[in-house]
Amino acid sequence: LAKTTQPISMxxxxxxxxxxxxxxxxxxxxxxxxxxxxxxxxxxxxxxxxYKTKVTNEVASLFIPADRKSSTLSLPRVSLSDTAVYYCxxxxxxxxGTALIFGKGTTLSVSS
Amino acid sequence: DTAVSQxxxxxxxxxxxxxxxxxxxxxGHDTMYWYKQDSKKFLKIMFSYNNKELIINETxxxxxxxxxxxxxxxxxxxxxxxxxxxxxxxxxxxxxxRLVQYFGPGTRLTVT
Numbered sequence: 001l002a003k004t005t006q007p008i009s010m011x012x013x014x015x016x017x018x019x020x021x022x023x024x025x026x027x028x029x030x031x032x033x034x035x036x037x038x039x040x041x042x043x044x045x046x047x048x049x050x051y052k053t054k055v056t057n058e059v060a061s062l063f064i065p066a067d068r069k070s071s072t073l074s075l076p077r078v079s080l081s082d083t084a085v086y087y088c089x090x091x092x093x094x095x096x097g098t099a100l101i102f103g104k105g106t107t108l109s110v111s112s
Numbered sequence: 113d114t115a116v117s118q119x120x121x122x123x124x125x126x127x128x129x130x131x132x133x134x135x136x137x138x139x140g141h142d143t144m145y146w147y148k149q150d151s152k153k154f155l156k157i158m159f160s161y162n163n164k165e166l167i168i169n170e171t172x173x174x175x176x177x178x179x180x181x182x183x184x185x186x187x188x189x190x191x192x193x194x195x196x197x198x199x200x201x202x203x204x205x206x207x208x209x210r211l212v213q214y215f216g217p218g219t220r221l222t223v224t
Contacts, residue, residue, distance in 0.1 A: 044215050094143045098168060
């Protein structure tokens with residue numbers, strides 16, 4: 001089962017780039033790395049998913065080194081509205097035995 | 113337009129009662145999930161159904177029984193409610209071949 005470890009909290013200022021790292025030493029060959037964002041009183045929202053190297057979309061970038069034992073979510077030029085909890089999830093397609101362990105997440109606080 | 117919807121949004125009830133939470137998705141996904149998020153904000157998988165078939169069943173008391181009448185719906189019935197059941201329950205869905213989940217807005221259950 002791929003367990004993930006993230007920093008509990010991070011602080012940033014508006015306009016800065018924020019990098020949140022997730023460790024997943026036991027990642028399996030078929031596992032993907034998926035990041036979610038959760039605002040208070042809302043359900044988690046999908047941000048980005050990747051398997052290796054780098055993935056970029058309109059919201060964030062995901063960097064995955066060759067050994068895939070960690071990944072880094074990069075949020076460019078954060079704003080106050082990026083204050084949220086960010087979860088890293090590692091797993092294969094949904095099937096019996098798939099571990100859906102969200103962990104404690106990283107609480108990002110953005111100040112002006 | 114809502115992709116994953118849940119009803120009710122709030123549910124306040126007394127210990128010992130039986131209650132149900134409904135979930136519907138209009139994304140055409142084959143797989144649906146129920147998660148519990150407690151006061152410490154840990155997000156824990158409870159169940160997952162793939163096209164009406166139970167594929168993930170974590171260690172959850174028998175008082176919790178999921179029901180999937182069709183692949184667009186996954187309801188959660190809870191018998192003999194206890195104080196410890198108080199939490200926010202999230203429904204989610206995904207494609208069967210990709211672990212990218214779309215979450216509903218959550219149902220805040222309070223047991224008094």
